[in-house]
Amino acid sequence: MFEPLDTAPAYLRLSAAIRARILGRELGEGDSLPTETELARQFAVNRSTVREALRNLQSAGLVERRGGGKKLYVSRPAVGAVGEGLREALTLHEARFADVWEALLALEPAVAAAAARRRDAAQLAALERLAEDFGSRELPATEAVALVGQFFRALGVASGNPVFVLANEPLVQLVEPSLAIIIDRLPQARRRIAGAQRAMVAAIRARDRAGAADWMRRHVEDFRRGFEQAGFPLETVVG
Amino acid sequence: MFEPLDTAPAYLRLSAAIRARILGRELGEGDSLPTETELARQFAVNRSTVREALRNLQSAGLVERRGGGKKLYVSRPAVGAVGEGLREALTLHEARFADVWEALLALEPAVAAAAARRRDAAQLAALERLAEDFGSRELPATEAVALVGQFFRALGVASGNPVFVLANEPLVQLVEPSLAIIIDRLPQARRRIAGAQRAMVAAIRARDRAGAADWMRRHVEDFRRGFEQAGFPLETVVG
DNA sequence: ACATGATAATTGTCGGACAATCCGACAATC
């Protein structure tokens, strides 16, 4: 009979208004927003209210301040930040290693296949350099893991699919700590990872989609085995 | 010799501090936070600063107010909200239909397979009811599409994998508008969707993982064909 | 054209204020 009234606080309605303008492309990436005082004047609210609304947009990644400056710019949400939010969400939802692994097994072969199909020369070169770096040097675990993470991110970029790039990120972030432990405890882990990376890069260079996906599958399965052999149950909650 | 000082604004350090406590499980879901005045006192900052920090946590979904109340409670980020943020991010990254479809093709068969393996009786019943609802009634496009969305969400839940649940959400949200148009323009769309849902439910009931994945693959491929037949190029930017 | 320094604008933070609303307890009513 009656519809609920819109009693949303002003700061929410304000951020919703600006958000709509950004998503509706009226404000494009790189455009700068008016100053807080000016926004307060235009929306006829207090500057404190404006600031609360801006914090909202800021943590959604829709606006940002560049390099310590004062001006606010419209921005597309950074992949790293979005991934971190997702990682937090998954942590609080108590995702287990088995869950993340299952997602990796579904996603990464497809990413590798897409990369094999669509990578350009520069992206291939980046992958080759990362694989070479990992394979040739005996870095400390933390740095080695960072390289593996970079390899996966580079794969995402090479896939040319922003959905893959975004989906990749939280999984990589969640997996990195476990991987560090595995590399520390299992002497053969480095060799196996290096081998898989080399094989994937070769398949991607040859534009061999099935090969890239296959090697990725083995790589991900190896990862699960490593996790178990390092003494962790698959039910371990990540994060 | 000297470490860089932490010059981040107070409201950021404050939200980081609370965030860390939540992620570190010192504050569990459902716990209530002190009042703003009390937080201001404890952190020795002004209440306005506290409020900016809280807006930050609020939009990350780490705290919420329940049902128009005043108390703040620690919460795990709601799937819908996280998905919406991701949808926005993908929209601003100009993901094309082809990209979303590629991700669906990688993800959904795995979700269906996991659901076939792990679903319990109640989850199966929910899927059956949704499929039955969709197949038996000739609802207007918007409601029909909502039912399809519910079917995918229920699949995610039945998969027992929070990663799948979360990854599902933005894809479903992005796809729903396109699907509404397809259903409107292609007379055979309803029948094909109903058929696929029935087949998937049957496979999931029989715990036939390969069958479920297979039917899902056909279903997703059908969806792409429908999109093209409805007159859209795959490069259409979603959102 | 380019560095430089003065000047104006802007942000981050603060203190205080007040109405609206929610909460809990208690009383009144059906």
Next chain:
DNA sequence: GATTGTCGGATTGTCCGACAATTATCATGT
């Protein structure tokens, strides 16, 4: 007994005004 009214206190949403620190702007001299 359950719903409804009432009342004081606590809390939030919003406003105002202020100020130091930092950044942007611009005229100026080289």
